[in-house]
Amino acid sequence: MVDKILEVSLLYDFYGQLLTSKQQDVLQLYYYHDLSLGEIAEQLSVSRQAVYDNIKRAEKLLKSYEEKLKLVEKFLFTKRNIECILESIRFVESKVDDKDKELLDKIDLIKEIASNVLDV
Structure with a gap:
């Protein structure tokens, strides 16, 4: 149910x-x-x-x-893909040297954009 x-x-x-x-x-x-x-x-x-x-x-x-x-189907497909992107970016982030500020800033930007798409 x-x-x-x-x-x-x-x-x-x-x-x-x-x-x-x-x-x-x-x-x-x-x-x-x-x-x-x-x-x-x-x-x-x-x-x-x-x-x-x-x-x-x-x-x-x-x-x-x-x-x-097929709007719901497309929405769910996009949601799953963005969740995979976020999972992958968290993995990459864990491997990046803390001293590489520029790369960490780009990672944060990607995470923010992906999260915003999920929230829409």
Whole structure:
């Protein structure tokens, strides 16, 4: 279940704005606020079945956007590669002589840039 929550959360982060406001509301209540179908139905004055259908339709849309655009896939690929870069640069940094200030400054700059890309 955690994997599904993570998957939908990532998809929602990238494509949520493409959903209707009602679909956005239902997904937020279900996944982010952890409300049950009954609680959401009561809050929105609709049936549990309407909530369920809305969630399934929104999830299907999010997945179809990802199949076409692959933004989450590209994001995760880039993230993994930058983490490898940071790991490699930390290794290089451990091998550099402390007296080589210019090289250490360049290493710090690379680490900062890579970290900034991850934080975006």
